[in-house]
Amino acid sequence: MTQQLPPLNASIAEHAQKLAARPEVAAALADLKANAPEAMKLQVHLCEIPAPTFHEEVRAAEIQRLMKSYGLEDVQIDEIGNVVGRRPGKGNGPLLAIGAHMDTVFPEGTPIKVRREGNRYYGPGIGDNCSGLRAMLEVLRAMQKANLETEGDILFIGTVGEEGNGDIRGSKHLFNTRKDIDGFLAVDNTDVTRILHTAIGAHRWRVTVQGTGGHSYAAFGKVPSAIHAVCMAGAKIAHIKVPEAPVTTFTIGTIKGGTSVNTIAPSCSVDIDVRSFENGPIEAIDKQIVAAFQEAIEEEHRIWGITDPEKKLNLIVEQIGDRPAGIRPHDCPVIQASRAAQKALGIELKNYGASSTDANMPVSLGIPATCLSAGGCQMKSHTIHEYYDDIVPHLGPQLVLLTALELVGLKGETPTLPKRS
Numbered sequence: 001m002t003q004q005l006p007p008l009n010a011s012i013a014e015h016a017q018k019l020a021a022r023p024e025v026a027a028a029l030a031d032l033k034a035n036a037p038e039a040m041k042l043q044v045h046l047c048e049i050p051a052p053t054f055h056e057e058v059r060a061a062e063i064q065r066l067m068k069s070y071g072l073e074d075v076q077i078d079e080i081g082n083v084v085g086r087r088p089g090k091g092n093g094p095l096l097a098i099g100a101h102m103d104t105v106f107p108e109g110t111p112i113k114v115r116r117e118g119n120r121y122y123g124p125g126i127g128d129n130c131s132g133l134r135a136m137l138e139v140l141r142a143m144q145k146a147n148l149e150t151e152g153d154i155l156f157i158g159t160v161g162e163e164g165n166g167d168i169r170g171s172k173h174l175f176n177t178r179k180d181i182d183g184f185l186a187v188d189n190t191d192v193t194r195i196l197h198t199a200i201g202a203h204r205w206r207v208t209v210q211g212t213g214g215h216s217y218a219a220f221g222k223v224p225s226a227i228h229a230v231c232m233a234g235a236k237i238a239h240i241k242v243p244e245a246p247v248t249t250f251t252i253g254t255i256k257g258g259t260s261v262n263t264i265a266p267s268c269s270v271d272i273d274v275r276s277f278e279n280g281p282i283e284a285i286d287k288q289i290v291a292a293f294q295e296a297i298e299e300e301h302r303i304w305g306i307t308d309p310e311k312k313l314n315l316i317v318e319q320i321g322d323r324p325a326g327i328r329p330h331d332c333p334v335i336q337a338s339r340a341a342q343k344a345l346g347i348e349l350k351n352y353g354a355s356s357t358d359a360n361m362p363v364s365l366g367i368p369a370t371c372l373s374a375g376g377c378q379m380k381s382h383t384i385h386e387y388y389d390d391i392v393p394h395l396g397p398q399l400v401l402l403t404a405l406e407l408v409g410l411k412g413e414t415p416t417l418p419k420r421s
Helices: 010-021 023-034 036-047 057-069 130-146 169-177 226-238 279-304 333-344 360-364 395-408
Strands: 074-077 083-087 095-101 115-117 120-122 153-159 183-187 194-199 201-210 248-257 267-276 314-323 351-355 369-372 377-379 387-389
Touching (some): 010 023, 010 333, 010 395, 023 036, 023 395, 036 120, 036 130, 057 074, 057 083, 057 130, 095 169, 130 183, 153 169, 169 360, 183 333, 194 333, 194 360, 201 279, 226 248, 226 267, 226 279, 279 314, 369 395
Parallel strands (some): 095 153
Antiparallel strands (some): 115 120, 120 387, 201 267
8 A cells, every 4th residue: 555645845845956956965965976885885894893782982982083084173972972073054053963873782792794795795783773874974974075064053973872772872861961952863774765753662671570489399389489470470461452553562572580490480580662652552551561460479479378478579660761752743844854855866755654763852852853764775683694785875875965954054045944942
C-alpha cells in the first residue's frame, strides 16, 4: 500500500529547488559527490577506532581533530563526552544542531578490522553509525570548502551513548544543558528515502527478585526460588494485552540468575524493554509488569507456605532507560525543510515514519527535529556480520546539507527555522 503523505509546503519546496541551483550550493553538492571515495575511506577509518557505549573517548578525540582540521575553531568535548563544534553564521538566524552518535553496541575487545569486497564493506559499526559520522563531517567539510555563509549558526555534534543502555545520554545532556538550540537533525541509518516525524519512546527496567536461597535437596520446600518466581512472572507478562493504537511493545530481553544446578536460586534479574510513541501506554504496561512480579512472588510464597518474613522474596525495580516519546506536527519546519530538500535532490519519500534516535529528546521537548540518513545501505546492524554497501553514499550528506541551509538560511536570506522564544 502506498503511504498517504501530508502536504509539502509549496513555497518551501520551491525555495529549496532554487537554493540547490545557486552556484555556491551547487558546487558544494557536486563536491560531496566527487569526494565520495575519500569520504568512504574516512568512514572505514572511524569504524576501526573502537567506541563502545560509555567508552567513546578515542573516537571522540579523532572527530574533534577532524572538525578542527576542516577549519572550525570552536570545538570542545563537553562534560559528558560529546564533541561539539560551532560554525558561526552572521548572527541573525537560528541555531541548528546536526548530530551523529559515536558509540557502537559492540563491547570492548570486539575485533574491528574493516574488510572490503567490491563496493561492500564488512565491519561492526561500519553502517551504524560510522556512515552517519561520515555524512555529518562531509557536510562540514563541503560547507567550509565552498565558503557557504549562513544567517544562523550550526553546531556539529558527535554524541555519546545513543545505543542500548547509553539511553541517548549525549542528546539528553545537550538539551538539558542548552536552551539556545532551535532545531536538530540527527544523522543515523542509511535510507535517504526515510524521514522521521515520530520518536518512539522506551522505558527499560532491571527487575530483580532476591531471597535467601538454599540447597536444592536440603532446603527444598523451606525457601522460595527467585528463578521460579521470575519464570511465573514472565508467563504472566507474556499474556499482557497491548493497545492496537498506538503501537506498543514489550519484551524481556535478558535473564540472569542462580548459582548452580543444585541450588535454589537466591537471586534472579531480568531486563525489560517497553516501547510506544506515546508515554501513556508505556506507563500502563510498566504498571502491569511490576504487578506481574508482585503476584508471582506471592504465588511462589503460597506454593511453599512461606510466611516467615526472613525467608520471603524481595522485589527490586530499577529503571535503566528512559527514552522520551513524541510526535512532530507535519508542518514542523525541520520536517518540511527535509522533505523539500529530498524533492530538490530527486529523492522519493518512501518511509515517513517512526524510530528511536537522538532526535527523541528534542522531539519530546517540542523542539523542531527529525532524523535523516547517511546514504548507502547498511545491513545486519548490531551484529558482528554488519556490512555497508557503498551505493550513492553522497545522497546522505547532500540531503543534510541542503536541509540545513534551508533551515538556517544562506547569507541575506530568511531562515525557514524560527528562533525559539
